[in-house]
Amino acid sequence: MMKKLLNIVVLVPVAIVLIVLSVANRQTVTLALNPFNPTDSVLSASAPFFVFLFLAVIFGMIVGSFATWFSQGKYRKRARNEAHEAIKWHAEAEKHRTRAETIASQTLVPVSSK
Structure with missing residues (x-):
């Protein structure tokens, strides 16, 4: 019960913040991976900004999980x-x-016995 309550207390505010960021950052941006030629279409991706935010959060969670796993x-x-x-x-x-x-x-x- 405590774990469920803790998940609700933590996950609901995080979800609200991510939804607000998603709605506020719908414009398309280009992520360029080529520092010498940013206009190179092979090493760039265009998507709404919130997609890159979500990918960064997911990548951070995965890296943090692996770091915790190996350190323990x-x-x-x-x-x-x-x-x-x-x-x-x-x-x-x-x-x-x-x-x-x-x-x-x-x-x-x-x-x-006798």
Whole structure:
């Protein structure tokens, strides 16, 4: 519930800002990728300005996601290693528990009733 509320509180204002920018920036602009000849039609694209804004936001989100993913890699590796170690120690404890129960059941002498 908290995550849903947080998404609404964050995403609704972002959506409103993007819609306002889209409506305000509908004019066509040309993005030229050739710094020596900006009029070159092969390395340029014409589109409404808000398209370039959306592409920049999407590109930033993807780059940020990858940066976060790679920077947290050492923590994920540590968590995997500790999970494997925990499984190993649980198996070891279970082995000793069953061995102790076996020894305890063998050493108990049943009391016979007279």
